[in-house]
Amino acid sequence: MQCVQFDVRGQILEHLKKYPQAVLEKLDSVDISLNVDGLPLFESNNQSLWPVLCCINLSPKSIFPLSLALVSSKPTSLNFISETVSKLENVMQNGLEWGDKVIRVQIRCITCDAPANALVKCIKQYSGYFGCDRCTQKGFWDGRMTYQEVENLTLRTDQSFREVTQLEHHHEGKTSPFSNLSIDMVTSFPVDYMHQCCLGVMKKLLLLWTKGKKETRMSSGQIKEVSVRLEQLKTAIPNNFARKPRGLEHLERWKATEFRQFALYTGKLVLRGVLQDDLFEHFMAFSVAMCMLISPSLVQAHCSYVHELLSFFVQQGRFLYGECFLVYNVHSMLHLAADAKKIGCLDNCSAFPFENYLHHLKKLVRSGRSPLVQIVKRLNEGGSLRRELTEKEGKVSSKHPNNIYMLNDKACCEVLSTTPEKNDGTQMFLCRVYNHLEPYTSSPCDSRLYGAIRTNIRNTSMKLLSEICLKQRAIMFEEEYGSRVFFTILHSFS
Structure with missing residues (x-):
C-alpha cells in the first residue's frame, strides 16, 4: 500500500479561506462530513484509490482529501485511516485558531456505502x-x-x-x-441514500418490473410504453439536472442521478396507468417517503408518517415480491427516517457530492505510471479541484424548461419574459401564474404536501413578479386539454 497523508488542520484552514469573510466572521464552529470509498483507476488492473475525503458543510460545500491510499483491490490494513483519525482527533479537541478566536470542529456524519x-x-x-x-x-x-x-x-x-x-x-x-x-x-x-435507495431499492424495483417473475413483470408493450413516456419527458427536465430521462432499454447503464430522478419525480408520471395498481401503490409509498426525507422541513414535521410509509413498503414488499425481497438495502429503509431526522434531511448525509469529487480525482490520473504521485502533484499545482468557491448562479430564465417555479402552496408559474433592469438593480418578470391547484394524487397522501400538483392553463393570470418570489424551482409536465402537472424540485444539486 502506498499512502499520502495531508495535514488535516492545514487542509481545513486552507479551504475555509475560500469562503467570504462575512461568513467566516460569524463562524464559531465548522461542521464536517467524512467519506471513505474505493475508486478503481484502471480497467487493465485492480489498482484502486482509497481516499479519506472531508466535506465542509457550508454553502457551497467544499470537498478535499485528508489522505490517499493506493492499494491492490481492497485495503488489508486501516493504517491510512488511523493516522488521519489521530490528526482529526487533535483538531476536534483543540479547535482551529482563526484570528483572535478558536473555531470548534465537529463531525456531522461519516458517509460510506455498505461494503466500505x-x-x-x-x-x-x-x-x-x-x-x-x-x-x-x-x-x-x-x-x-x-x-x-x-x-x-x-x-x-x-x-x-x-x-x-x-x-x-x-x-x-x-x-x-x-x-x-x-x-x-x-x-x-447513516444510511447512504445514493447507494441504498437509488442504486439499491429503486434499481431493484425496476429490475423486478422488467425482468422479474411473471406475476410482477410488465409486458413488453408496457415496458415500451414506459420508455416512450420517459423519452417524452426530456424536454420538460431543467438544465440543473445532470441527465435527461432515458428509456428502460438503457436501465443497466442508468446512473444514480437517473434512479433518483425516477424515484422523486418521473416515476409517478410514467408508471401511472401502466404498472398494476398494487405495485404502483407500493412504489408510491417509497417515492413519497423519499420526497419527504429530501426536504428539511417535511422530514422534521412528518418523520413518524414517513417511517410508517417505509414500514408499509418493506412489509408489503414481502407480500408482493416474496421473502427474498427483504435484502439489506430494502431492510435499511426501516432506519432511514431516523437518520434523516437526526441529520436534517437525506442530502445532508449523501454520497453524491463525494462521488462527484472522486470522478474529478480520477481525471487527474493521465497514465498508469505512479498514479498517486500524479494526483498529489496536480492537487498541489491547483488544477480544476482548487478553484475558488462560488455559489451556482441562480439567474431567473424565461427559456423553457428552466422557467418553472413554485410560488407558494396556492400558486405556481412559468416565466415568460424579463423587463429592463431598474436603476436600483431590481428586475421584474412577466409570469403566467397558475391558480386553483389540485393534488396530483391523493394516495398515499395529498400530494400537495410534497409539491406535486395538477392545474389547468385556463386557471391562469399574467403578473409581474420580482426575483425574490422566484426561488423555488419546479418541473412542469404538459398533459392533454391544457392540464399541467408541477413537481417542486426537492433535492439538492450540490
Missing part, C-alpha cells in the same frame, strides 16, 4: 449473519442474506457497539480507528 462502512467499522458485511449495522437481528439466508424482521427491532447503540455486546457483529481482535473519536459509532454512519 463494514470495512472501516471492522464489522461483518451486510451479506453475513448479524450484518445490519443498525439493529441486532441475525438475518435469514434465502439464496442471499435477507432481514425478515420488520417490527420491534432491537437497535444498536454507541454503548453496545463499543462494549461489543454482540460478538457475532464484530471482527474478532479488530477495532475501528473511528472509535477513537468522540462520535456515536452507530448513528454517525
Whole structure:
C-alpha cells in the first residue's frame, strides 16, 4: 500500500479561506462530513484509490482529501485511516485558531456505502449473519442474506457497539480507528441514500418490473410504453439536472442521478396507468417517503408518517415480491427516517457530492505510471479541484424548461419574459401564474404536501413578479386539454 497523508488542520484552514469573510466572521464552529470509498483507476488492473475525503458543510460545500491510499483491490490494513483519525482527533479537541478566536470542529456524519462502512467499522458485511449495522437481528439466508424482521427491532447503540455486546457483529481482535473519536459509532454512519435507495431499492424495483417473475413483470408493450413516456419527458427536465430521462432499454447503464430522478419525480408520471395498481401503490409509498426525507422541513414535521410509509413498503414488499425481497438495502429503509431526522434531511448525509469529487480525482490520473504521485502533484499545482468557491448562479430564465417555479402552496408559474433592469438593480418578470391547484394524487397522501400538483392553463393570470418570489424551482409536465402537472424540485444539486 502506498499512502499520502495531508495535514488535516492545514487542509481545513486552507479551504475555509475560500469562503467570504462575512461568513467566516460569524463562524464559531465548522461542521464536517467524512467519506471513505474505493475508486478503481484502471480497467487493465485492480489498482484502486482509497481516499479519506472531508466535506465542509457550508454553502457551497467544499470537498478535499485528508489522505490517499493506493492499494491492490481492497485495503488489508486501516493504517491510512488511523493516522488521519489521530490528526482529526487533535483538531476536534483543540479547535482551529482563526484570528483572535478558536473555531470548534465537529463531525456531522461519516458517509460510506455498505461494503466500505463494514470495512472501516471492522464489522461483518451486510451479506453475513448479524450484518445490519443498525439493529441486532441475525438475518435469514434465502439464496442471499435477507432481514425478515420488520417490527420491534432491537437497535444498536454507541454503548453496545463499543462494549461489543454482540460478538457475532464484530471482527474478532479488530477495532475501528473511528472509535477513537468522540462520535456515536452507530448513528454517525447513516444510511447512504445514493447507494441504498437509488442504486439499491429503486434499481431493484425496476429490475423486478422488467425482468422479474411473471406475476410482477410488465409486458413488453408496457415496458415500451414506459420508455416512450420517459423519452417524452426530456424536454420538460431543467438544465440543473445532470441527465435527461432515458428509456428502460438503457436501465443497466442508468446512473444514480437517473434512479433518483425516477424515484422523486418521473416515476409517478410514467408508471401511472401502466404498472398494476398494487405495485404502483407500493412504489408510491417509497417515492413519497423519499420526497419527504429530501426536504428539511417535511422530514422534521412528518418523520413518524414517513417511517410508517417505509414500514408499509418493506412489509408489503414481502407480500408482493416474496421473502427474498427483504435484502439489506430494502431492510435499511426501516432506519432511514431516523437518520434523516437526526441529520436534517437525506442530502445532508449523501454520497453524491463525494462521488462527484472522486470522478474529478480520477481525471487527474493521465497514465498508469505512479498514479498517486500524479494526483498529489496536480492537487498541489491547483488544477480544476482548487478553484475558488462560488455559489451556482441562480439567474431567473424565461427559456423553457428552466422557467418553472413554485410560488407558494396556492400558486405556481412559468416565466415568460424579463423587463429592463431598474436603476436600483431590481428586475421584474412577466409570469403566467397558475391558480386553483389540485393534488396530483391523493394516495398515499395529498400530494400537495410534497409539491406535486395538477392545474389547468385556463386557471391562469399574467403578473409581474420580482426575483425574490422566484426561488423555488419546479418541473412542469404538459398533459392533454391544457392540464399541467408541477413537481417542486426537492433535492439538492450540490
